[in-house]
Amino acid sequence: MKCCHDGRKENIFSKFFKRIQDANSLQSYAKRKLVLVGTPNVGKSVIFNKLTGAYATVSNYPGTTVEVFRGTSRIGGELFEVIDTPGMYSLMPITEEERVTRTLLLNESPDIVLHVVDAKNIERMLSMTLQLKEAGFPIILVVNMMDEAERIGREIDLEKLSALIDVPVVGTSAALNRGMDRLRKKVAEYVKKRAA
Amino acid sequence: MNGEKNLTQLKIGEEASIARIDTTDGKILKKLMALGVLPGMRVSLLQKFPSYVIKVGNTRIAADETIARSIIVIKK
Amino acid sequence: MLKSELLESHNVFKYDEKIEKAVKEIEKLLKSSYNISKRSIALLLLQEDEEITALVKSRETSFPEISDIIKKTKMLFSEPLYYVITMQRQKKVDEIVSQVVRTRNNSKKLISNWLDKITVQPVTGIPILLMVLYFGLYKFVGEFGAGTLVDFIEGSIFENYISPWVNSAVKTYIPNEAIQELLAMDYGIITLGLRYAVAIILPIVGTFFLMFSIIEDSGYLPRLALLVDRVFKSIGLNGRAVIPMTLGFGCDTMATLVSRTLETPRERVIATLLLALAIPCSAQLGVILGMLSGMPAALAIWASFVALVFIFVGYLAAQVLPGEKPVFYMEIPPLRLPRIGNIIEKTVSRMQWYFLEIVPIFILASVLIWIGRMTGIFDAIIRLAEPVMMALGLPPETAEAFLFGFFRRDYGAAGLYDLKKTGVLNGVQMTVASVTLTLFVPCIAQFSVMLKERGVKTTLAIVAFVFPFAFLAGYMVNLILKTAGVVW
Ligand SMILES: Nc1nc2c(ncn2[C@@H]2O[C@H](COP(=O)(O)OP(=O)(O)O)[C@@H](O)[C@H]2O)c(=O)[nH]1
Ligand SMILES: [Mg+2]
DSSP, rough: OOSSSSTTTTTOOHHHHHHHHHHHHHHHHHOOEEEEOOOOTTSSHHHHHHHTTOEEEEEEOTSSSSEEEEEEEETEEEEEEEEEEEOOOOSSSSSSHHHHHHHHHHSOOOSSSEEEEEEEEEGHHHEEEEEEEHHHEEEEEEEEHHHHHHTTTTTHHHHHHHHTSSEEEEEOOOGGGGHHHHHHHHHHHHHHHHHH | OEEEGGGGOOOTTEEEEEEEOSSSSSSHHHHHHTTTTTOOOOOEEEEESEEEEEEEETTTEOOOOHHHHEEEEEEE | OOOHHSSSOOOOOOOOOHHHHHHHHHHHHHSSOOOHHHHHHHHHHHOOOOHHHHHHHHTTTTTHHHHHHHHHHHHHSOOHHHHHHHHHHHHHHHHHHHHHHHEOOOOOOOOOOOHHHHHSSSSHHHHHHHHHHHHIIIIIIIIIIIIIIIIIIIOOOIIIHHHHHHHHHHHOOOOHHHHHHHSTTTTTTIIIHHHIIIIIIHHHHHHHHHHHHHHTTTHHHHHHHHHHHHHHHTTOOOGHHHHHHHHHTTTHHHHHHHHGSSSSSSHHHHHHHHHHHHHHHHHHHHHHHHHHTTTTHHHHHHHHHHHHHHHHHHHHHHHHSSSSSOOOOOEEEOOOOOOOOHHHHHHHHHHHHHIIHHHHHHHHHHHHHHHHHHTTHHHHHHHHHHHHHHTTTTTTHHHHHHHHHHHOOOHHHHHHHHHHTOOOOOOHHHHHHHHHHHHSSSOOHHHHHHHHHHHHHHHHHHHHHHHHHHHHHHHHHHHHHTTTOOOO
16 A cells, blocks of 8 residues: 555645645654554553644555554654554564564664553563663653552552663653653653763 | 363363463464463453453453463462 | 664673573674664574564575574473573563562552453343444444435535536536536536545544544454454454454445454455455445335345355355464453544544545546446446346346446445435335345455455455355345245
8 A cells, every 4th residue: 555645745635635744844854763662552642642742644654554653742852753653562573563563663763762561561561671672772661551550559669660670761641641741851861861 | 280271171260370381383372472471470260251351460361262272270 | 872882782681591692602693784783683583583584594694503503592492482582581570570569459440340341241242232333333423424414515515505516617617518527417526526525435434433443442342352253253254353344334445454464364365355245334334224224124134134144155265265263362451431632543544544545546436437438338338237137126227326336335325325216216126236236346446455455366256256146145135025025
């Protein structure tokens, strides 16, 4: 399937195009790339929406029918291209979605990878954090759904976790808009530190 | 071995430890491991029909007969 | 710092000595540069990752030596290396988790627990499923989208304002009658192609995608999958296939694309066949429901016959087609209140896809219809098809509806609708025609996606089956209704 944003500029459905083109031109300005990964249903898309706001484009990843969302976000004074990926359980892909996500990680050289996990289930998900770190990706671990973890009586020492795995960690409840500012700050800090 | 059963032999509501994944199909093994169904984990059976539903940690997973049979557990 | 230096990160988790030794040796042999660390490449090689193995094989002259190391390491363990490596990493994770996670005992249950349970147990789950279908599909998409909204946009706005205005404008400014017909009148690009896009597709497909996104975002789809897995196994699919199948009620073309996410080629072929044959898309469904709504008995016969065909053909396909049997496993997320932002994003992106990919094909279809009519090719085809119609007990006029049905599923249904309005079709004929038209070939857009996704051979085989089968099924419905002495 062909991707949707080239050529046909004189189309009557200009509303859709306008949306796409605005986003596209912004994306080409963006200097940095941020990729969201994690298993399905951990809140990647909610975080993507909170970071990017209204302008998002969806296209099928080249040669596949798997949807990849792209948008832009200004974080710490810099423009980021933000990419939302389909679910991925480990760095070794089994399904088409996982294959696409890994290919995307390999090809797009992200400046930052947000590994989003569900606080209720971190024991199942940290394994991929270790794999992503092992692969050398610049990662931040986003422990999302803190609200639900709290409700089942679970407390997580995020600072200690960060120290143990040597990865920056942020706790969020994205759906409730909690922790999003802290996340932005961490991203900005991390990118600055890496550039130095 | 003593006390080993497969998941389909548990009663609904029963809890056990996963002993191993018994399968000749490497893909099934990979799928289950990626989902976090690993030896040593506690598992409980929530329902059998129309599909098996198990709980591992705070995650619920639906599986068919083939997969459920390949998960070998011991009661402790 | 160089990018490749950044990749070789430090403070990573260490596996046991045997694995680490193999990793070191492989790392040394990797001369090319990769987008991920050599350590990671080495580990993926040890776990026999197909893509990475192929990549390294194509890049490294020392690949045979690497293979040797992998083989030797494998022999050190009784389990597959994938298993060994995953278990070692998990052990580390468990150790970390035990240090950072604490669980208080006074934990409250998540509110959704109760709803969670009743949606997956058959006694309560199936009635809930039927309710979701009734309110979501029938009431919201069928009655509100295909009824109220279409009536308003098509009936009030287009018929009263836009179409007459376009027709008179075209008549005034364009002298050539053929061009007039290309742009306007009964089958023109604007008055048919665009009118259908905006007045029928937009409301029907839009309401469907909206409903689908709500269901998707609430976490209900995996529950649906586990409820239907057993039934789907009998037609050679697994529960996961419920997603493309349900999507097919919105747009079979999109569903055919999505069937790519099914794991085995066998499942993809069966899904494609069933989508082409027995799943009516929302546009077609809207018109058929509208047409048969006055006659509950006809509606019931149509629905049960199509459902029967779905099961029967799926069952046959599962028996005939070779290939591995599907397995089913799926994570069941808790039910959650859907988020407006998520829903809007999903709905809008699907609509966007629909308008950019499908509508142009439909505009092209208007042009093809115009050419067909101008050149007389259509008349010839229709004359050829008339005897077939008669054999089904249908008036010859229905041939035209069937021909248009290929260009757009709903053009065909709409053609029947017109015949009903003018009183040409009686109840039995309408039932027979609806069944045949539903089963009859996919629309032109779906056909092109089938070609692209499944290849020429499979697509032609599917069409070669569907085409005669649809007419045979219609013939049988007619025969059954006749022998039963049904007259409407
Ligand atoms: N309670 C709670 N729900 C959340 C949170 N983040 C996401 N969700 C919900 O979890 C579901 C899955 O989120 P989504 O972003 O689609 O997950 P994705 O599959 O990772 O993209 C949605 O229903 C969200 O509304 C959170 O922090 N707390
Ligand atoms: Mg998502």
